[in-house]
Amino acid sequence: MRNWKISTAALALWVCCAPAFAQSTAALSQEIEELREDLRVLQRQMYRGQVSNDPGEYSGTVQQRLSQLEETVRKVSGRMDEIDYKFKQIDERFNVLNKDIDVRFKMLEGKPISGGLGVENKAQKFDAPVASNPAKFVAGEQVQGEELAPLDMPKKAEPAPKPKAAAPQDVNSIYKRALDAYYAKKYAEAELGFNQILSKYPKDKLASNAQYWLGEISYNFGDYKKAAVAFGKGYKNYKSGNKGADSLYKLGVSMQQLGKNAEACAAYKSLPTEFPKADKELLAKSKKALTTLKCK
Numbered sequence: 001m002r003n004w005k006i007s008t009a010a011l012a013l014w015v016c017c018a019p020a021f022a023q024s025t026a027a028l029s030q031e032i033e034e035l036r037e038d039l040r041v042l043q044r045q046m047y048r049g050q051v052s053n054d055p056g057e058y059s060g061t062v063q064q065r066l067s068q069l070e071e072t073v074r075k076v077s078g079r080m081d082e083i084d085y086k087f088k089q090i091d092e093r094f095n096v097l098n099k100d101i102d103v104r105f106k107m108l109e110g111k112p113i114s115g116g117l118g119v120e121n122k123a124q125k126f127d128a129p130v131a132s133n134p135a136k137f138v139a140g141e142q143v144q145g146e147e148l149a150p151l152d153m154p155k156k157a158e159p160a161p162k163p164k165a166a167a168p169q170d171v172n173s174i175y176k177r178a179l180d181a182y183y184a185k186k187y188a189e190a191e192l193g194f195n196q197i198l199s200k201y202p203k204d205k206l207a208s209n210a211q212y213w214l215g216e217i218s219y220n221f222g223d224y225k226k227a228a229v230a231f232g233k234g235y236k237n238y239k240s241g242n243k244g245a246d247s248l249y250k251l252g253v254s255m256q257q258l259g260k261n262a263e264a265c266a267a268y269k270s271l272p273t274e275f276p277k278a279d280k281e282l283l284a285k286s287k288k289a290l291t292t293l294k295c296k
Contacts, residue, residue, distance in 0.1 A: 208241020265295035
């Protein structure tokens with residue numbers, strides 16, 4: 001396989017340079033052949049007596065012919081030297097290419113590479129490191145006796161104790177925290193706490209308060225429709241609670257904001273009837289709203 005690749009490379013080099021060699025060789029052959037033909041013609045003329053008996057004429061003709069032949073020989077000699085030089089260059093390149101290919105194949109095959117003097121460079125060998133006092137199973141010896149005793153394995157880490165569940169908070173603490181959040185304008189936290197009371201303690205006396213404050217949160221955000229729903233639930237579900245009267249009044253206010261004056265008037269009119277003992281200030285606000293809306 002390697003010899004085939006080397007031959008292929010040499011063939012490629014020869015194909016690349018062959019046209020130039022062929023042209024030079026052809027020209028040289030033609031010049032040599034012309035020189036030979038000139039010599040043959042001159043010889044025939046001399047032997048046949050065709051050359052003039054005049055020594056001067058003969059001498060001039062011969063001298064001329066000899067000069068021409070010397071010039072031709074000089075040119076041919078120069079071309080021969082040039083071609084010889086080119087062949088030496090090609091031979092040198094071919095040897096370098098052949099050595100390079102041989103080195104590459106030896107590298108691929110993992111063989112040592114010949115040095116400059118033709119001596120193979122032996123790869124330096126290193127002894128495998130030997131552990132000091134190795135375990136017997138590593139050194140290849142048989143394990144016996146006490147060495148068969150079980151190893152002291154690290155103990156498994158005990159799982160971390162689960163955090164204790166937080167003690168359930170009573171409704172009062174939840175309500176206080178939610179109301180504090182409301183006044184601090186942390187409405188998301190307040191809403192979470194009030195909904196927690198309605199979910200876990202729907203029948204507690206503070207449920208009416210929680211429902212009312214949910215309506216206030218929506219009202220503060222300008223969502224009067226949602227506020228009206230919350231206040232309506234506070235009036236309907238917790239009529240007897242602490243915020244029953246307030247929920248009815250704020251229901252009327254929310255309806256008024258929505259432009260539903262008839263519904264607002266109905267809420268204001270119902271307040272003194274439904275809650276005659278309600279706070280006087282709240283009753284006064286309701287009465288003033290009736291006058292403003294000109295409720296009949």
